[in-house]
Amino acid sequence: MNRLDSSSLGDCMASRFRHGAETLASRIPTTDAAGRSIGSALRELTRRPLSLIGTLIVALFILVAVFGPMIAPYRYDTILRGAARQPPSAQYVFGTDKLGRDVFSRVVWGAREIIALPTITTALAVVFGTCIGLLIGFYDGWLDEVVSRAMDSLLAIPALVLALVMLGTIGPTPFGIVVVIVLLYTPIVARVVRAATLNIRAQGFIEAARLRGESTPYILFREILPGVLPALAVEGALRFSYAIFLTASLGFLGLGVQPPSPDWGRMVNEARDSFSQTPWALWFPAAAIALLIIGVNLMSDGLRRIFRYEGQVV
Numbered sequence: 001m002n003r004l005d006s007s008s009l010g011d012c013m014a015s016r017f018r019h020g021a022e023t024l025a026s027r028i029p030t031t032d033a034a035g036r037s038i039g040s041a042l043r044e045l046t047r048r049p050l051s052l053i054g055t056l057i058v059a060l061f062i063l064v065a066v067f068g069p070m071i072a073p074y075r076y077d078t079i080l081r082g083a084a085r086q087p088p089s090a091q092y093v094f095g096t097d098k099l100g101r102d103v104f105s106r107v108v109w110g111a112r113e114i115i116a117l118p119t120i121t122t123a124l125a126v127v128f129g130t131c132i133g134l135l136i137g138f139y140d141g142w143l144d145e146v147v148s149r150a151m152d153s154l155l156a157i158p159a160l161v162l163a164l165v166m167l168g169t170i171g172p173t174p175f176g177i178v179v180v181i182v183l184l185y186t187p188i189v190a191r192v193v194r195a196a197t198l199n200i201r202a203q204g205f206i207e208a209a210r211l212r213g214e215s216t217p218y219i220l221f222r223e224i225l226p227g228v229l230p231a232l233a234v235e236g237a238l239r240f241s242y243a244i245f246l247t248a249s250l251g252f253l254g255l256g257v258q259p260p261s262p263d264w265g266r267m268v269n270e271a272r273d274s275f276s277q278t279p280w281a282l283w284f285p286a287a288a289i290a291l292l293i294i295g296v297n298l299m300s301d302g303l304r305r306i307f308r309y310e311g312q313v314v
Contacts, residue, residue: 051302057295061288065111074102076109076262085278095280097271103281107288110262114292117174117257118243121181126236129186130228133193134220138201144194151187159184163250172255181246185239192235196228230307237300241293248289264289 064071074080084100086092094103132151136144154162163180170176200206201224209219250256251265259266264285271282 048302048305050298051305054295054298054300054302057291058299061111061115061292061295064108065115068108068112072102072105072108074105076101076106077260078102078105085274088280094284095278097267097281098274098278103267103284106262106267107264107284110264110267110285111288113257113261114244114247114264114289117177117247118181118240121178122185122236122240122243124178124182125185125239126189126232128182129189130193130225130232132186133190134197134224134228136190137194137197138216138220138224140198147190148194151190154183155187159246160249163246164253164255167250167255172250172258174257177247177250177256181243184246185243189232189235189239192231193228196231197224200224200227234300234304234307237296237303241296241300244289244293244296 078101080096080100080102082100083092083096083102085098086096086100088095092102092104094107096102097106132147136147162184166180166183167176170179206219206223209223214223247256248263248265248268251263252269254266254269256265257263267285268282268289271278271285275282
């Protein structure tokens with residue numbers, strides 16, 4: 001009876017292991033499959049009444065932000081002579097403020113400001129937080145300890161206090177607002193991505209990818225990232241609603257986009273002094289802020305239910 005030498009036995013075992021790894025890798029969902037599953041999830045989102053309402057509200061505000069100049073009858077800084085403190089009417093749908101500016105036009109023009117900045121800041125926070133979360137979740141060890149402690153120390157500072165300090169240093173500019181919100185929300189997104197990465201990293205197809213000789217960027221962005229996307233979609237929607245609220249709060253405190261830009265938070269602040277004479281100048285921008293945040297929260301709640309993701313709100 002012929003016996004296999006150790007070299008032949010090792011080659012046989014390695015061949016079988018490679019075959020098993022290739023079989024397992026063939027079952028891994030690709031990025032396209034992940035994209036299709038997210039697309040079907042978004043279609044499912046529209047079948048839920050409250051989530052559908054929230055999605056429609058957000059879509060309406062986005063349309064207003066994009067086509068605002070064509071919708072508004074006046075520019076946001078146009079002062080109408082003899083039309084100060086006019087109540088809502090057919091001519092002035094939301095009335096006019098104490099200076100004679102059309103409130104409807106200012107709310108419509110302000111939609112661009114209140115959506116553009118939170119969108120940019122949320123997108124940057126999601127990108128940076130995703131990259132950081134993938135790295136520290138994949139490598140773990142000392143890198144995870146150092147980066148996690150640094151993010152925890154940043155999260156220990158109250159958001160509004162950090163915003164006031166930084167904007168007082170940088171200045172109340174759009175760039176300053178972007179820097180503040182990105183610094184505030186990147187650690188939160190990174191923590192969510194890190195937790196999801198730790199769960200995925202222990203699965204067999206990650207080891208199969210390593211045995212195939214795939215590079216670390218390939219494993220992170222082609223193997224792990226598709227599994228992180230559901231949690232990331234929910235967290236991104238939540239951060240977007242918080243970014244809207246923080247942007248409006250900074251505008252109310254006078255640290256947002258400066259005049260004559262029609263920031264909704266600043267409009268609320270300016271209307272306080274004359275609330276008894278022109279209450280509509282405060283009602284409509286405040287209602288727009290509340291409606292937009294409610295719409296985003298309803299949409300994110302629908303995403304959470306669809307993805308069966310129980311995120312931790314920080």
